Amino acid sequence: MMENILFLARRLFLCGMLSALGMTLVKGSSQENTMRLCCACLMVITIFGALPQMKTGMDWSFPQKETMEQAAQRGLEEGWESQKELICTQAEEYLESRALDQGISCRAVVEGEIDEEGVFSVKKAEILPAASLSAREKETLRRLAEESLGLAGEQVIIGEGEGHGEEMDDAGIYPEGL
Numbered sequence: 001m002m003e004n005i006l007f008l009a010r011r012l013f014l015c016g017m018l019s020a021l022g023m024t025l026v027k028g029s030s031q032e033n034t035m036r037l038c039c040a041c042l043m044v045i046t047i048f049g050a051l052p053q054m055k056t057g058m059d060w061s062f063p064q065k066e067t068m069e070q071a072a073q074r075g076l077e078e079g080w081e082s083q084k085e086l087i088c089t090q091a092e093e094y095l096e097s098r099a100l101d102q103g104i105s106c107r108a109v110v111e112g113e114i115d116e117e118g119v120f121s122v123k124k125a126e127i128l129p130a131a132s133l134s135a136r137e138k139e140t141l142r143r144l145a146e147e148s149l150g151l152a153g154e155q156v157i158i159g160e161g162e163g164h165g166e167e168m169d170d171a172g173i174y175p176e177g178l
Contacts (some may be wrong), residue, residue, distance in 0.1 A: 008050050015046045080114045087120055088112050091149060095125065098144050104137055105130040110149070122149045128159040 019039035026035045066074075088110045095108035106129040112122045125145045133141070138158045145156040 011046050011050050015042055080118060084112055084114050084120060095145060095148060098148065099141055102140055104141060122151060124155050125149055125151055126157040126159060
């Protein structure tokens with residue numbers, strides 16, 4: 001802290017010497033008041049110019065504000081994420097209703113992604129039936145998911161039955177103890 005005070009004192013001393021020299025040169029002339037004003041401005045500029053350079057341990061900088069481009073990119077990413085969640089939820093509801101039309105009660109979990117251009121694509125669908133299914137019913141569910149979502153065989157997972165569809169909560173998570 002002492003070195004900061006010495007730093008400011010040296011600057012003020014040099015500024016005072018320069019002001020005294022200027023006042024001596026214009027003494028008794030019509031520019032004396034103008035020179036006095038200039039000297040006062042020089043002192044103020046010296047003081048405020050030295051403050052940021054002084055190492056007081058305090059952070060004089062302001063937090064970096066988010067640029068317009070960064071804010072727009074963040075908003076776009078948040079929009080894509082909410083759009084992805086909405087599309088996945090709608091795809092799940094559609095699969096569940098189509099399966100129910102076939103007489104199969106189940107819960108569907110769809111995973112998707114949105115690429116850099118904003119194009120959505122389904123990556124995986126998992127169908128969890130409420131009861132055990134026959135091979136024909138499993139094939140019906142697989143075909144339904146493939147046709148509805150444009151998936152290939154390995155992207156569709158058919159889980160085992162025994163009531164899983166009814167016991168999951170809304171987030172697709174099984175309660176403890178099951």
